[in-house]
Amino acid sequence: MSTASAADATTSQVPDRELTAQRLLRTSAKHSYDPAVEIDWDAPLAPDRYFFDPRRSSLYGTPLWDRMSEEQRIELTKHELASLYSVGIWFETILMQMLVRHIYDRPTGSAHARYGWTEIADECRHSVMFSRAAEKFGGSEYRPGWLVHQLGRLFKTTSNGTLTFAGTIYVEEILDALQREQMADESLQPIVQKVSWIHVVEEARHIRYARDETYRQWPRLGRLGRAYSRLVLAIVVYCATISLIDPKVYAAVGLDVKEAVAAAAANPHWRETKQFAAHKVIKFFNEVGLIAGPGKLLWRRAGVL
Ligand SMILES: [Fe+2]
Ligand SMILES: [Fe+2]
Secondary structure (H helix, E strand, O other), X not given: OOHHHHHHHHHOOOOOHHHXXXXXXXXXXXXOOOHXXXXXXXXXXXXXXXXXXXXXXXXXXXXXXXXXXXXXXXXXXXXXXXXXXXXXXXXXHHHHHHHXXXXXXXXXXXHHHHHHHHHHHHHHHHHHHHHHHHHHOOOOOOOOOHHHHHHHHHHHHHOOHHHHHHHHHHHHHHHHHHHHHHHHOOOOOHHHHHHHHHHHHHHHHHHHHHHHHHHHHXXXXXXXXXXXXXXXXXXXXXXXXHOOOOOHHHHHOOOOHHHHHHHHHOOHHHHHHHHHHHXXXXXXXXXXXXXXXXXXXXXXXXXXX
């Protein structure tokens, strides 16, 4: 069976749009959290606790890492997490606009539209949560570089149905994989566990909505539309992945930025972390047939394949 027909076969098993949305609306009614209330924003950070498993740091295992003090390593995970949150905010803002565009043409009385609005509300709360947490960590100025920021502007205005949901799944899944570890690790900062937990619980339904919708959208594309979508998705993947760690985090912990960026780029542990984070989403994209053609080069350059 060719890739396209494999995807088409899976598509026929995807539940009706309204059924997916009705189920997700029920879950949303039961499990939605307001970070303004749920999180103790005034609690002091623990000076001796990591912000995520140090083995997930971009510098873990490098000679530079070996020279760093324990305190500096903890600080680095704090700033790296603030940077990951800033990528979360960047893409959630992109997603909110794409969802608004997606719903614009749907019947206003449909569960599909109602769930879309519900998800936008979730993402609003998430971005406020990430922004407050990043500020608490002293890293509220991190963000993707200028070019990626501009490409994001273009993407959120022009994405087709497949790209809206496939692009979303990529960023949601890689953050989700890392946050699932963080919420379960009791040795970490309590605030990190809580932020991760809220995000993981609410993202589970976003990922379901996006996966089902990708299955529905993809078969509608012709040959050209599919080639175009694969290539643009690869660009999104590349841009999001290289933006995970803002180089400014290294300066914030007193490292030489050039040296640290080079060390991270050559670090096999960091590559492994990125592959771990992307593992699930790559499996899904391969199932649909979204990773192929010249864009594959960008997937490799991003270090996730
Ligand atoms: Fe989110
Ligand atoms: Fe989400």
